[in-house]
Amino acid sequence: MPSQHRWTDAQGRQTVQTIVKKLIPQWSNGLYSYQEDVILRVLDGQDVLCCLNTGGGKSAMFSVPLIVLREMTRNPHLYPRLRTRARPVGIVITPTKGLAANIVHELQKLDLPAFAYCHETITQSRKKGENLVKIIADCKTYSLICVDPEHLRDDSWRLITASDTFRANVIFGCVDEAHLINEWGAEFRPLFKHIGAFFRGRLPSTVAILALSATIQPGVETNSICRSLGFSGNNFYHLRLSNERHNLQFIIQPLDHGFSGDEFPELLEYLNQNRKTVVHCRRIEDLQRLFMYAFDSLPPGLDRLRRIKTYHSLHSFDVNTETLRLLDEDPMCQAVFATVAFTNGLNIRSIVDSLAYKFPKTLNLKLQEGGRAGRDPETRARAVTFIQPSVLSDAEKQISGRVDAPKISRKTGKPVRTKKTTPIEHSAALVLSESKCYIATINRIYQNPPLETSTLDCISAKRLLPCSLCAKRKKINIEYAPSPLPTDMTLPPFIAPATPQSAPLTPEEKKLKLTRKERDPVMLALEKFAEDVRRTEQYHPDNHHRPKSSYFPSSMREHLAGKLLALDSLFALRALLTSWNFASTYAGSLYDLVVELQATIRSDREAARVEKNAKQRATRLSKKALQDSEMSEVDDNVEESEHSDVDDDRRSSPIPPPAKRTKTGSGGVLKEVTNRTKLSSGRKESSRGKKSSKTKSQANVAKEKQTLATIAAGFGPAYRTTSDRRRARGG
Numbered sequence: 001m002p003s004q005h006r007w008t009d010a011q012g013r014q015t016v017q018t019i020v021k022k023l024i025p026q027w028s029n030g031l032y033s034y035q036e037d038v039i040l041r042v043l044d045g046q047d048v049l050c051c052l053n054t055g056g057g058k059s060a061m062f063s064v065p066l067i068v069l070r071e072m073t074r075n076p077h078l079y080p081r082l083r084t085r086a087r088p089v090g091i092v093i094t095p096t097k098g099l100a101a102n103i104v105h106e107l108q109k110l111d112l113p114a115f116a117y118c119h120e121t122i123t124q125s126r127k128k129g130e131n132l133v134k135i136i137a138d139c140k141t142y143s144l145i146c147v148d149p150e151h152l153r154d155d156s157w158r159l160i161t162a163s164d165t166f167r168a169n170v171i172f173g174c175v176d177e178a179h180l181i182n183e184w185g186a187e188f189r190p191l192f193k194h195i196g197a198f199f200r201g202r203l204p205s206t207v208a209i210l211a212l213s214a215t216i217q218p219g220v221e222t223n224s225i226c227r228s229l230g231f232s233g234n235n236f237y238h239l240r241l242s243n244e245r246h247n248l249q250f251i252i253q254p255l256d257h258g259f260s261g262d263e264f265p266e267l268l269e270y271l272n273q274n275r276k277t278v279v280h281c282r283r284i285e286d287l288q289r290l291f292m293y294a295f296d297s298l299p300p301g302l303d304r305l306r307r308i309k310t311y312h313s314l315h316s317f318d319v320n321t322e323t324l325r326l327l328d329e330d331p332m333c334q335a336v337f338a339t340v341a342f343t344n345g346l347n348i349r350s351i352v353d354s355l356a357y358k359f360p361k362t363l364n365l366k367l368q369e370g371g372r373a374g375r376d377p378e379t380r381a382r383a384v385t386f387i388q389p390s391v392l393s394d395a396e397k398q399i400s401g402r403v404d405a406p407k408i409s410r411k412t413g414k415p416v417r418t419k420k421t422t423p424i425e426h427s428a429a430l431v432l433s434e435s436k437c438y439i440a441t442i443n444r445i446y447q448n449p450p451l452e453t454s455t456l457d458c459i460s461a462k463r464l465l466p467c468s469l470c471a472k473r474k475k476i477n478i479e480y481a482p483s484p485l486p487t488d489m490t491l492p493p494f495i496a497p498a499t500p501q502s503a504p505l506t507p508e509e510k511k512l513k514l515t516r517k518e519r520d521p522v523m524l525a526l527e528k529f530a531e532d533v534r535r536t537e538q539y540h541p542d543n544h545h546r547p548k549s550s551y552f553p554s555s556m557r558e559h560l561a562g563k564l565l566a567l568d569s570l571f572a573l574r575a576l577l578t579s580w581n582f583a584s585t586y587a588g589s590l591y592d593l594v595v596e597l598q599a600t601i602r603s604d605r606e607a608a609r610v611e612k613n614a615k616q617r618a619t620r621l622s623k624k625a626l627q628d629s630e631m632s633e634v635d636d637n638v639e640e641s642e643h644s645d646v647d648d649d650r651r652s653s654p655i656p657p658p659a660k661r662t663k664t665g666s667g668g669v670l671k672e673v674t675n676r677t678k679l680s681s682g683r684k685e686s687s688r689g690k691k692s693s694k695t696k697s698q699a700n701v702a703k704e705k706q707t708l709a710t711i712a713a714g715f716g717p718a719y720r721t722t723s724d725r726r727r728a729r730g731g
Ligand SMILES: [Zn+2]
Pocket: 436, 437, 438, 439, 440, 457, 458, 459, 466, 467, 468, 469, 470, 471
């Protein structure tokens, strides 16, 4: 039957308000007017681009139209004649299955049957012998289907969208987290770029296309998304509200340590405030290091894995879903360490702190990360980014257009080639280089209305939670309440684990320190040992969620290698590894390995010592032989000089022969004297030139001979010169 009214008319608005009040009493204040504006347009089949803050109620935009139409199907006599469908259904494109599962979970609370179309649920359905295509196309079982762009290519979706029933009942195609069309569509997941083509090509033209995001910057970014979805001119409704979060403090905290180590003391300062927290990590390796640090900071014996959890793509879908449930429902489950999968769209209402190591690639992603905290507007939340100070100065240089002069190599005098660093995204660099107010800068970038006040600093704008720059400038300290706990429950504090690396080496240990050449094979052997432990232990139920790196952590291996040669007993080894979870089982076999490595290193060192000594002895002997031959030459020269008037080239050489000492004292003196005289004669001759030195030289030689004879006479017959000895022999 043709409709009499449009939804955007007063009767449509009234109908939506009535149904929401009736079916969703938990929303005591009903819908915001901007939500109604979007919902009514979706019901009328208009396209909508909607940008508003995280936690601004975007999910109502796609859930309420379905709730309203389902109620109209159940009780048509209660409502005016408006355009409706018998079995209304909508499609939401979600970037991750985690977000899909999260939406399904949330919609269950609103009694709206939804389905996350992903690998796991498809498999489950197949095992049950269900015909999923028929179930979805019939529009009876599920009112909302969440699906990722990649699955839209499946034949199943060709069949679903070709079904007459489905085409008659589908009311919208929605893309959640629409900023990813640009961010992921470019390289990471190109099918994001094809969502618009799917909607336009496969769904009836009367179906509304809805794009939602908290982080689409005006200008180029918005235009690109509009082009991709086929929005142009006035043919779509563009809702842009401020994405500023009034209950969220934006904090950038420079680190005073590197990020490559295994210690993160600043993390514990936040965790010890006992607030529900998400710790965002860029890579799974970072996640494991951070998680292990927090894990080791909790007292053993306690169910540590209940207090802190991990959420990433290596977990099964069920494990991740369970983690999200526990975070919301178990008061003891305090923190989740998550990779990027967590940052897009998940709605965990209890989270109040969002901690992130390193700034993400784009400002959009940063706001998405931060947006996970403080979904309950009544709470005070924080979005903290721990960052290396060098990143802040890089951003500042990039924005100011300053480029450092290239470093010049001392050796070659040429500029040293440095690694080309990727430029920071412009919006991110603007924020990171900011020195007055982060929020004012972000509001300027997103053109958050009203610009007259949104671009003022936090103090002038009287923000409830000033950003870290404004708070520091004005010395404002904000108190943050812990997350609620049952009265009979207390949480033990996180205490930084003893850091083996910080204990200084004794002088004896320094002697025993391994060289790099010795250390490499040791580290390799310990790594292999760690892998053996993991292979053996990974199937134990207690270790189901244990990160790979935690079986024999690298920090422990480093520490052990540092003290390897100092370990003289199994007892000493155990003392070194008190915090190792597997010490009771593996200390014995590890000690066997230690002894073996020690023996190899000691035997190598001994062999090296013997070889070095042999080399030194050989050098000494060859030197001695050289000296002896030189000595006989000296004697011969002295002898020759008695008989020859012609100078020898060697004698005029400016380089003196080495001084020689014999073992007996007076003989040595004699020889030294001989040499000294030769040295002085040599110097004189060389300075004067050969020709003119001839007669002088002869005179000197004669003089020296006399001196030598005098000295020799003084010492007696035992210390005669060679020529004396020859003379004595009658030569
Ligand atoms: Zn500020």
